[in-house]
Amino acid sequence: MTVAADVDGFLRHVAIERGLSANTVAAYRRDLAVYAAWLDQEGIGDVRQVTPATLSAFAVHLGTREESPLTASSLARMLSTVRGFHRFLLDEGRVEVDASRDLRPPKLPSRLPKAISVEQVSALLAATDGDDVAALRDKALLELMYATGARVSEAVNLNVDDVIDSDIVRLTGKGSKQRIVPLGSYAQEAVSAYLVRARPVLSAKGKATPALFLGMRGARLSRQNVWLIIRAAAERAKLDVEISPHTLRHSFATHLLAGGADVRVVQELLGHSSVATTQIYTLVTADTLRDVYATSHPRAR
Structure with a gap:
C-alpha cells in the first residue's frame, strides 16, 4: 500500500468509526498531506520504512522551514496528528512498531488569559x-x-x-x-x-x-x-x-x-x-x- 492509501484509511477511520467532526477530519487531512509530501520528497513510499529518526527529521523540518513557518501550537498539533496516524497503523497491523512513540511536540510557552478590569x-x-x-x-x-x-x-x-x-x-x-x-x-x-x-x-x-x-x-x-x-x-x-x-x-x-x-x-x-x-x-x-x-x-x- 502507498502512504496515500494509508492516510485515506486513517481518515475513514476517524470520520466513520470515531465519528469526529468534518472540521477535525479536514484538519487531519491537511496535516497528513504535509507529512505525506515530505515522505515522498525523502523517497519514502511505504510507512514501514518510517523510523523514529525519520520522524525526528520531520519535526526539525517543520520547525525550520522557511515557507509557511508554523507556530509552536500548530507544530504541536501537526505532530499530534502524525502520532495518531502511526498508532492507527500499528493497530491495523500495517507496522510492527509505532515509530512515533517517542515523538514529542515542543513545549509551548505559557500564555496567560487576557482579562479586562x-x-x-x-x-x-x-x-x-x-x-x-x-x-x-x-x-x-x-x-x-x-x-x-x-x-x-x-x-x-x-x-x-x-x-x-x-x-x-x-x-x-x-x-x-x-x-x-x-x-x-x-x-x-x-x-x-x-x-x-x-x-x-x-x-x-x-x-x-x-x-x-x-x-x-x-x-x-x-x-x-x-x-x-x-x-x-x-x-x-x-x-x-x-x-x-x-x-x-x-x-x-x-x-x-x-x-x-x-x-x-x-x-x-x-x-x-x-x-x-x-x-x-x-x-x-x-x-x-x-x-x-x-x-x-x-x-x-
Whole structure:
C-alpha cells in the first residue's frame, strides 16, 4: 500500500468509526498531506520504512522551514496528528512498531488569559443600556456571559428552559457536560427584562424555537452575532483593548479569584475537567498583586 492509501484509511477511520467532526477530519487531512509530501520528497513510499529518526527529521523540518513557518501550537498539533496516524497503523497491523512513540511536540510557552478590569467590564456592560429590543437582548447576553463565565458556544446554545428559577442557569459545555451556575442580581434583572419585553417580539419574527437568545429575524443567535455585539459595545464604551467573547470568560475567572474564590469552585463554574487548567488564572491574579505591590510599596523599587 502507498502512504496515500494509508492516510485515506486513517481518515475513514476517524470520520466513520470515531465519528469526529468534518472540521477535525479536514484538519487531519491537511496535516497528513504535509507529512505525506515530505515522505515522498525523502523517497519514502511505504510507512514501514518510517523510523523514529525519520520522524525526528520531520519535526526539525517543520520547525525550520522557511515557507509557511508554523507556530509552536500548530507544530504541536501537526505532530499530534502524525502520532495518531502511526498508532492507527500499528493497530491495523500495517507496522510492527509505532515509530512515533517517542515523538514529542515542543513545549509551548505559557500564555496567560487576557482579562479586562472590573471597571472596563462595567463600561462594556453599560454600553448596552437601552430600552429597544436589541439593547435589551445585548444587555442580557453580556450580563449572563460575565455572570457565568459561559463560552460563546454555551451562551448561544442556551434554551429558555435552561434558565432555572431566574437565578440559576444550566450550561452545556464540551462533551455535552452540563453544569449549574448561579446568576447574580444584575444578570437576573437583565435576563428577566429581555424575556418579558424583548424575546416575544423577536420570537414573533421567526419560527418557534426554544433558543434563549434570538437574532433580529427570530432565529437562534449565532456565534458571529455575539462577536459583533461585543465588538460594537466595546467601541461604544471606547475601550482601547481588544475584546472577544472569551474575554468575558477570562475576566469572570480572574475577578472571582482576585475576590478570594477557591480555585476548585472556579473550576466547577468554568466547567474545566482539570483544576490545572483553572490554575493558570491564579498566575494572572499573582501578576496583578505584583504590579500593585511594585507601584504601591515604598521599598518595592
